[in-house]
Amino acid sequence: MSCFSCISSRRRKDGSRIEIDNGIRSSSRYSADSSGSGKRKAYYDEDGSGSRKGSRNGKNKIGSSQKGNAARSFTFRELATATRNFKEVNLIGEGGFGKVYKGRLETGEVVAIKQLNHDGLQGFQEFIVEVLMLSLLHHSNLVTLFGYCTDGDQRLLVYEFMPMGSLEDHLFDLDPGIAPLNWSTRMKVAVGAARGLEYLHCKANPPVIYRDLKSANILLDNYFNPKLSDFGLAKLGPVGDNTHVSTRVMGTYGYCAPEYAMSGKLTLKSDIYSFGVVLLELITGRKAIDCTKKPGEQNLIAWSRPYLKDRRKFSQLADPLLQGRFPVRCLHHAIAITAMCLQEQPNFRPLIGDIVVALEYLATQTGSPSKSRAHSPSSQSPHRRLDSRTSAISV
Ligand SMILES: Nc1ncnc2c1ncn2[C@@H]1O[C@H](COP(=O)(O)OP(=O)(O)OP(=O)(O)O)[C@@H](O)[C@H]1O
Numbered sequence: 001m002s003c004f005s006c007i008s009s010r011r012r013k014d015g016s017r018i019e020i021d022n023g024i025r026s027s028s029r030y031s032a033d034s035s036g037s038g039k040r041k042a043y044y045d046e047d048g049s050g051s052r053k054g055s056r057n058g059k060n061k062i063g064s065s066q067k068g069n070a071a072r073s074f075t076f077r078e079l080a081t082a083t084r085n086f087k088e089v090n091l092i093g094e095g096g097f098g099k100v101y102k103g104r105l106e107t108g109e110v111v112a113i114k115q116l117n118h119d120g121l122q123g124f125q126e127f128i129v130e131v132l133m134l135s136l137l138h139h140s141n142l143v144t145l146f147g148y149c150t151d152g153d154q155r156l157l158v159y160e161f162m163p164m165g166s167l168e169d170h171l172f173d174l175d176p177g178i179a180p181l182n183w184s185t186r187m188k189v190a191v192g193a194a195r196g197l198e199y200l201h202c203k204a205n206p207p208v209i210y211r212d213l214k215s216a217n218i219l220l221d222n223y224f225n226p227k228l229s230d231f232g233l234a235k236l237g238p239v240g241d242n243t244h245v246s247t248r249v250m251g252t253y254g255y256c257a258p259e260y261a262m263s264g265k266l267t268l269k270s271d272i273y274s275f276g277v278v279l280l281e282l283i284t285g286r287k288a289i290d291c292t293k294k295p296g297e298q299n300l301i302a303w304s305r306p307y308l309k310d311r312r313k314f315s316q317l318a319d320p321l322l323q324g325r326f327p328v329r330c331l332h333h334a335i336a337i338t339a340m341c342l343q344e345q346p347n348f349r350p351l352i353g354d355i356v357v358a359l360e361y362l363a364t365q366t367g368s369p370s371k372s373r374a375h376s377p378s379s380q381s382p383h384r385r386l387d388s389r390t391s392a393i394s395v
């Protein structure tokens with residue numbers, strides 16, 4: 001996207017994470033309450049009823065909204081024990097925030113522990129937003145935060161462990177012997193991710209703009225049920241008559257809506273654009289940005305544009321690894337939904353509720369599974385270092 005003229009790489013080692021300083025700053029950029037809803041206290045249930053559950057009185061609790069589901073405070077010693085002193089063999093991934101370790105708590109629960117690397121203030125602010133957001137937000141398609149650690153200058157986050165890693169791990173650069181996701185699993189992931197986003201946009205009150213939707217942030221359980229993760233960039237709002245939240249442009253290169261990148265005006269439709277990019281990745285098996293591809297193919301949106309415009313070319317978008325094993329009608333519908341999400345004009349993009357309905361329908365129309373090359377739900381992610389299946393917690 002040509003609009004990223006003043007990108008300063010901020011988080012990922014590969015430089016794909018962006019922070020564009022367009023001069024627009026909200027006074028409380030990382031406040032979970034930066035949308036003008038200053039005095040409101042927000043509580044969010046899975047059903048969106050907003051009824052308050054649980055207690056916020058616990059001494060060590062930053063916030064909680066569900067009984068038995070409150071983020072709790074861990075000591076550094078507890079987490080060091082859980083990860084055997086952050087042993088290399090327990091390392092399961094690394095992002096811009098820091099390293100991610102697999103661990104086992106004293107209770108026997110298997111968890112993923114993310115340790116902030118101390119190379120800037122940004123991560124610290126994202127840490128606070130992450131804890132606040134995940135203390136308020138609870139849905140089966142959102143990852144659960146078990147707790148956090150703030151001993152000294154340590155900042156760690158403790159999540160439910162997602163044994164299949166991220167969607168990214170299963171779409172791109174697959175190791176030989178790793179089965180690609182079949183069509184019905186791709187639709188299942190799309191539906192679940194859409195439901196997670198629907199909860200944020202329609203059931204949370206005030207709504208939450210996720211701002212970091214990408215395949216790396218869609219985590220998968222043993223049955224390929226997806227859960228959205230990483231809420232450190234999320235914003236509350238807009239509320240009332242407002243249609244947008246003004247903010248410094250942040251997100252991940254390749255997923256960011258063009259109007260948001262240009263103006264800093266963040267709306268729910270910015271997330272819909274990012275969702276469209278993820279759908280396109282699911283359909284094509286191509287990364288949003290892939291610098292290993294030849295010029296003209298590195299930016300997925302730019303590359304796909306001629307195909308998205310012409311129904312006769314739709315089938316050429318399908319991931320070759322699918323080997324043609326998908327119902328053609330469903331592929332066409334999925335591409336049509338994707339194209340709508342990727343409209344340049346945010347107003348023309350559909351609402352997430354309508355996307356959920358459409359994708360749910362497609363997920364029931366995926367044809368006989370026997371036709372598809374089976375993607376074993378137990379197959380190992382190529383990037384994972386541990387045998388996660390044996391010790392996976394059930395979610
Ligand atoms: N709860 C979890 N359970 C299992 N694995 C996880 C969990 N959270 C993260 N991971 C693994 O750690 C990797 C790094 O995740 P992380 O969120 O830190 O970075 P990222 O999303 O890839 O990039 P960035 O945060 O820089 O945008 C993921 O790709 C995933 O494989």
Ligand SMILES: [Mg+2]
Nearest residue numbers: 095216217230
């Ligand atoms: Mg992530």
